[in-house]
Amino acid sequence: MNAPTAISHLVPESHQREVPAALIDALKSRFGDRCSTAMAVREQHGRDESSFDAPPPAAVIFAESTEDVAAAVKLVSEHAVPVIPFGVGSSLEGHLLAVQGGISIDVSRMNKVLSVNAEDLTVTVQPGVTRKQLNEEIKNTGLFFPIDPGADASIGGMTATRASGTNAVRYGTMRENVLALEVVTASGEVIRTGTRAKKSSAGYDLTRLFIGSEGTLGVVTEVTLRIYPLPEAVSAAICSFPSIEAAVRTVIQTIQLGVPIARVELIDHHTVRMVNAYAKLGLREEAMLLMEFHGSPAGVKEQAETVQEIASEFGGKAFEWASTPEERTRLWTARHNAYFAAVQSRPGCRVISTDTCVPISRLADCLLDSVAEADASGIPYFLVGHVGDGNFHFGYLLDPNAPEERITAEKLNHALVSRALALGGTCTGEHGVGLHKMGFLVDEAGAGAVDMMRTIKRALDPKNIMNPGKIFSL
Numbered sequence: 001m002n003a004p005t006a007i008s009h010l011v012p013e014s015h016q017r018e019v020p021a022a023l024i025d026a027l028k029s030r031f032g033d034r035c036s037t038a039m040a041v042r043e044q045h046g047r048d049e050s051s052f053d054a055p056p057p058a059a060v061i062f063a064e065s066t067e068d069v070a071a072a073v074k075l076v077s078e079h080a081v082p083v084i085p086f087g088v089g090s091s092l093e094g095h096l097l098a099v100q101g102g103i104s105i106d107v108s109r110m111n112k113v114l115s116v117n118a119e120d121l122t123v124t125v126q127p128g129v130t131r132k133q134l135n136e137e138i139k140n141t142g143l144f145f146p147i148d149p150g151a152d153a154s155i156g157g158m159t160a161t162r163a164s165g166t167n168a169v170r171y172g173t174m175r176e177n178v179l180a181l182e183v184v185t186a187s188g189e190v191i192r193t194g195t196r197a198k199k200s201s202a203g204y205d206l207t208r209l210f211i212g213s214e215g216t217l218g219v220v221t222e223v224t225l226r227i228y229p230l231p232e233a234v235s236a237a238i239c240s241f242p243s244i245e246a247a248v249r250t251v252i253q254t255i256q257l258g259v260p261i262a263r264v265e266l267i268d269h270h271t272v273r274m275v276n277a278y279a280k281l282g283l284r285e286e287a288m289l290l291m292e293f294h295g296s297p298a299g300v301k302e303q304a305e306t307v308q309e310i311a312s313e314f315g316g317k318a319f320e321w322a323s324t325p326e327e328r329t330r331l332w333t334a335r336h337n338a339y340f341a342a343v344q345s346r347p348g349c350r351v352i353s354t355d356t357c358v359p360i361s362r363l364a365d366c367l368l369d370s371v372a373e374a375d376a377s378g379i380p381y382f383l384v385g386h387v388g389d390g391n392f393h394f395g396y397l398l399d400p401n402a403p404e405e406r407i408t409a410e411k412l413n414h415a416l417v418s419r420a421l422a423l424g425g426t427c428t429g430e431h432g433v434g435l436h437k438m439g440f441l442v443d444e445a446g447a448g449a450v451d452m453m454r455t456i457k458r459a460l461d462p463k464n465i466m467n468p469g470k471i472f473s474l
Helices: 003-007 021-034 039-044 066-078 131-141 155-160 206-210 244-256 269-279 297-313 325-336 338-345 360-377 403-422 438-445 447-460
Strands: 059-062 083-086 103-106 113-117 122-125 178-184 190-194 219-226 233-241 263-267 287-295 317-322 350-357 381-386 391-398
Touching: 021 059, 021 066, 039 059, 066 083, 066 103, 066 178, 066 219, 083 155, 083 219, 113 131, 122 131, 131 155, 155 219, 178 206, 190 206, 233 244, 233 297, 233 325, 244 263, 244 287, 244 297, 244 360, 263 269, 269 287, 269 325, 269 338, 269 381, 287 297, 287 325, 297 317, 317 325, 325 338, 338 350, 338 381, 338 391, 350 403, 360 381, 360 391, 360 403, 391 403, 403 438, 438 447
Parallel strands: 059 103, 083 103
Antiparallel strands: 113 122, 122 219, 178 190, 178 219, 233 287, 233 317, 263 287, 263 381, 350 391, 381 391
């Protein structure tokens, strides 16, 4: 694997397509004050949680309906100008940056839960609905949507990046939980893919084609999801370990024994220290597993006792239970705030976040070597992982005035991803490719497969207006 291939996207390509004044006038005529060219609004929609910098879009459209999105895309398509969908801006790999200029379509106002079919365990929502909003609106049905990437991301964005998160070990990812889509294509046509039926053998699986396409094939305007009964009993526990290896070995044995654990998160001792300082917690500053069990009271008790026995074999100690909703929320809030805790630990820093996923049997091999390299580099970092499905995340905390730290962090990222691929894993378990991992996609999938992706892209988006410059170059 050639290192420069993966590191060459430190600075996004800066080719900016011209946005004609006639297009801006047409958009303002159609959308009125919902078309903004104010610099503050453009800059807000021209950045995400990645460490990349790129010029902002030329204008921002605030869509309120599928018809709005279709109208905007038709106008933009006439001028072959890029379209970049925008949800809440929580992506980590530069997905929503206007690297070739263009128009940002903000779907955050498309935030209605359109229908709840409790008997069929499905719900249909607009793309701007966030995961927390969805669960708040359906909680009185006794059902919930389990996909939890940490950030309060929009359902449209989660679909576009094929998100997963803390519950994936039991409930799967967006790939398994999206049944149907409504999509505005590059020509402005509105199509529907899939149905509310649990399965189908009818034609190409277009739903899966759009899931994970990162806005490069169309704009998602409606999503039908699976939802699940709230478990009868929920219990959470934390357990500290003498080493990361001991914690990881506990997870591997738990999964291989078939224990149906709902969540199991790894937090390294650096991150525990950061979270303690940020959230005023008193957690033991050692490698820690944060676990959650769902099921009947008897089933939860049995699962927890099994995991506790496994943990004790690997030196796990200080097993602490959190059975009340308030205590569980406190622990999971601390976990979800790990990113912000880390940023606060080095004021003014920029973060390079990366993730990978490997077969569970190779998790220890991949993770331990990566930790050793990060420790040797001297760069502060945080480490969290949805380790029940072999997925983990590093965040390197960089001094923006020290370019050598950026170079070192990218070398660490390259070594990490190379190792994961060699072990049968993937360059990204849930962040997506975006800008940062375009080179790695070729290393993972092969030139032939990426060429096939380009063929699909050209067929569905011949003018290359749908979020161009992401996933692969044309």
